[in-house]
Amino acid sequence: MDDVAQAAGVSRGTVSRALNGGRNVSGSAQSAIDKAIRRTGYVINPHARSLATRRSMSVAFVLSEPQDRLFEDPNFHQLLHRCTQALADNDITVLLTLAGTPEERKRVSRFVTAGHVDGVLLVSAHTGNVLVDELSAQDVPVVACGRPLGHEHDISYVAADDRDGARQMVNYLRTRGYRRIGMITGPQDTSGGVDRLAGYRDVLGDVPPSFVVSGDYTQASGDAAMTRLLEQAPDIDAVFVASDLTAAGALAALRRAGRRVPEDVAVAGFDDSRIAAACHPPLTTIRQPWGRISTEMARLLLRLIDGEENSAVILPTELVIRESA
Amino acid sequence: MDDVAQAAGVSRGTVSRALNGGRNVSGSAQSAIDKAIRRTGYVINPHARSLATRRSMSVAFVLSEPQDRLFEDPNFHQLLHRCTQALADNDITVLLTLAGTPEERKRVSRFVTAGHVDGVLLVSAHTGNVLVDELSAQDVPVVACGRPLGHEHDISYVAADDRDGARQMVNYLRTRGYRRIGMITGPQDTSGGVDRLAGYRDVLGDVPPSFVVSGDYTQASGDAAMTRLLEQAPDIDAVFVASDLTAAGALAALRRAGRRVPEDVAVAGFDDSRIAAACHPPLTTIRQPWGRISTEMARLLLRLIDGEENSAVILPTELVIRESA
DNA sequence: CTGAAAGCGCTTACAG
C-alpha cells in the first residue's frame, strides 16, 4: 500500500479511503491511485484489513447434518448459491463448512469462536445438535434455515410456513373429496416434522391413531410406513407424506400392494424437490420458497452483523398440483 | 492477550511463545499462562496472528465442476473428509468452496489471490477451466486431484494410475478369455478419459475403430454408447467402460437388447463408486485409492506451503472382481 | 528462559 501511495503521490490514508468507497477523495487523487494500483498489481491484505476493521468480511455456511443427503437436493444448491450471491453483493464471502460429525462440529465451533467469520448461516434440522447450542451461547450472529427447535428465541431464523403448508395440502385433499386421509410424518425432532403434523391435525382434528405413522424423511421409511399404514388402515383413500422423498417410498409400497395412485389412494408430498416431478405419478406437493428463504437469510444475517436484534421470518408456501392427488 | 499476560504476571512475548508450542517457556510460566487463559476465556485473534505470521492457517478445497455430480459420490466425501482431517492435524482449516459457474470461479480466484488462504486443493477434471489457468499463473500453492491436463508441470497433483488401472482391467478380461473387447471412453478433455483409453490400447494395440465409442462419464452416455456399440460391433464379447456410472447405463442398454451379462457380454467399470456394487450384476471394476490420494494431497500441499517445489504423485489402483466380468 | 521493541499492513478519528 505504501508503494501505491508513493506511486500515486499521496498518503496511505488517502489510498485507503480511495479503496473504501472513495469518500473524501478528489477525482485526481482517485484516478492517480487507480492507475498506481493497476501498475503495481496491488491487492489488499485481508488480514491487516480485518485486524483494523474487526470484520472478516466472510461468513460460514454450516451444514450440520449427519447425512449429506442435502447435497442431492437441488433446493439445497439453490439455497447455497443464492445466499452466496446475496452476500457477495455486500462483499462478503461465503465459506461452506461441513459439520456432520462431532469432530467436525467441534472444529467449526472453534473456527467461528476464534473470529474467523462475521456470522453463520446454519442448516441443521435436528434438535440436540451441540453446535446449535454452542453457537447460540456465543455472541456470533447466526441465522438458521428452518425453525431451530428449542432455540426459537436465541437464534434468528428463516423458515417456510410448514404448518400452513400442511393445512393447505390437507384442505386441498378434502376439496378433492378424500375423507380418510392418513399421514406419514417427518422426524419429531425437526420443526418440519412437528409442524407438518400439527397442520394436518389442524384440519382434521382427532384422527384415528392408526392413520398416523412416523417416518424420518428417507425414502425407505416411506416404503415401510406406507406398508404399515395399509395394514393398520386399509380403507384409507389418501395419504399426506411429510416429504417428497418419503412419498416416493410410499409410492413404491402402494405399487407393490397393487393400489393405484391416485385412483385407490392419493399421495401428497412436501418440498417440491426434484424427485417430485420425476415420480410415477408426479407428486402433488408443497413448494417451499427457497429463493426468498435464501435472500431473507442473507438479509437477516447482514442486519445481525450490523448489531440488530434477533428476529424470525416465516414465508408462505405454495400448493403444486400434479397427478398423484 | 495483554490481559492474559498481566494475569499471569509475564510479558506478551512469553504468552505468545506459550501459545505457539511452548518453546523457551518455563513450566511455571506455562502453567500460570494456561490458568490465565482459562480464567479470561482468551481466544487468539486469527487476523492479528495471520498478519504477523503471513499465514492464514487455512486452505481452500475448490470444487470446480459444473455439475455437482461429485457430491453424490461417496468417494468425494471421503476425499474431502480425509483431507480435512489430515490438515487439521497441522492446525489448518479446510474451506470448501464451490466454483461451478464462471462467476463463482472469479470469486474464488479473487479470494485466493487476496491471500485469504495458504493454498488450494483443486478438484477439477476438465481442461479449459479458467480457474486452473489463473491459479497456476499465481504463486499460490495448488495441489490438484487427478492429472491436470496441460498443467502437469506447473501444478502439483495426486492421481491414481488410470492408465495402469485400465491395463489391469483389460488384461484381466483377456485372462478370462474375452477376445473381442470394446470400450466406452470418458471425455477426452479429462486425464481419466485420455489415460484409460491409452491403457486399453496399450494392451490391445490396434483395435477396429468400431470397438471404441465415446462417453462422458454420465449414465445416459453409457446407455447410448452401448447401444451404438452393439450396432457397430455386434459380435463383441466384453466392454470396458471408463466409469461405473457409465457402465450402469451400458448395463441398461444390454438388458434392453436382451444380452446377458456376463454370459453374452462382460462389462467392466472403473472407480469402484457406490453404484458399482449396487448394479445388476455387481460390477467388476478398478478401485482408486481415495484414502491415500487424500493424505498425499494434504502432504504435498503442506510441503508446497513450506516452499518446496511442485511434484506429482501417482498411486496404484486395484482390480475389484465382482460378477459382471 | 524472558522482556522490550519493532513490525506485520491496514483503517480512522483528528487536525488542518
Place this chain on the structure above:
DNA sequence: CTGAAAGCGCTTACAG
C-alpha cells in the same frame, strides 16, 4: 479533500 499518527492484536529476532 488530505496527511500524520495512533491503533487493531499478534509474532519474533534481539539482548540479556
